[in-house]
Amino acid sequence: GYRRAVGRFVEALHEEGLVVVLDLHSRKRIGSAAFGSMAMPDSESLAFWRSVAAQYADSPSVLFDAFHAPHSRVDARGRPVLELDWRCWSRGGCDVPVDDDRTPTRAGRATYEALGMDDLVDSIRRTGAEQPILLSGLDRANDLESWLEWAPEDDQLVAAFHAYDTADCGPTCWEEVIAPLSDLVPVLTTELGAEDPTDGWVADYLAFAEEHDIGSLLWVWAERPGDPMALVSDLEGTPTAWGELARRWWTDGLTGAG
Numbered sequence: 001g002y003r004r005a006v007g008r009f010v011e012a013l014h015e016e017g018l019v020v021v022l023d024l025h026s027r028k029r030i031g032s033a034a035f036g037s038m039a040m041p042d043s044e045s046l047a048f049w050r051s052v053a054a055q056y057a058d059s060p061s062v063l064f065d066a067f068h069a070p071h072s073r074v075d076a077r078g079r080p081v082l083e084l085d086w087r088c089w090s091r092g093g094c095d096v097p098v099d100d101d102r103t104p105t106r107a108g109r110a111t112y113e114a115l116g117m118d119d120l121v122d123s124i125r126r127t128g129a130e131q132p133i134l135l136s137g138l139d140r141a142n143d144l145e146s147w148l149e150w151a152p153e154d155d156q157l158v159a160a161f162h163a164y165d166t167a168d169c170g171p172t173c174w175e176e177v178i179a180p181l182s183d184l185v186p187v188l189t190t191e192l193g194a195e196d197p198t199d200g201w202v203a204d205y206l207a208f209a210e211e212h213d214i215g216s217l218l219w220v221w222a223e224r225p226g227d228p229m230a231l232v233s234d235l236e237g238t239p240t241a242w243g244e245l246a247r248r249w250w251t252d253g254l255t256g257a258g
Helices: 002-015 043-055 086-091 117-125 171-182 201-211 241-252
Strands: 020-023 062-065 080-082 095-097 111-113 133-136 157-164 187-193 215-218
Touching (some): 002 043, 043 062, 043 117, 117 133, 157 171, 171 187, 187 201, 201 215
Parallel strands (some): 062 133, 133 157
Antiparallel strands (some): 095 111
């Protein structure tokens, strides 16, 4: 039923002329009552992509975001449990806590051996799918500093970036890291938001992104009462104040947002 629902949604978006990005974002793990984001891919991630990529291998307007937000983990006291580095990001092999980010982690808990972006890209390509694959960097896709050095050998990769005003990579980092990378490979901002998306920070980022031909997807199209980053207030698509501003940007451009 889930697969059919996703398929109907993809078809509906295509009918409106939209390109679709499917990503391994979060999941309910076997034996778990809740869902959340894992720190790094595991064997179930490969099974997911073998299924999804095979289903959409002949759909050039479906892109694959291989793994939503690779990240390090700390315990309840803020002590490192997993310090993710670029070698593990690319090739896997590090020990990762089985707990997702909805579950407190502590040293000594069970782990699994991470799979790397090499494994995910290979799994997708083995299905015959040739469309672009998005790869998010470290620190929940906010760190792309060594992305180019460690990215798999593939000529259809996109660097996926998450931009938030609470994250480390701010305006200086945009100019020193993101802009040079965008001269070499496509960069897509797969999440863009702020604690107050209407205060000008998002507008500044969009102006930067436009200057460097970087695409941006705004967070988040969801009904979330009290969440300032919710673009809509109901499932019919009634825009919030943030949603109204975003709509003006897309129709009138940034200069028309005032």
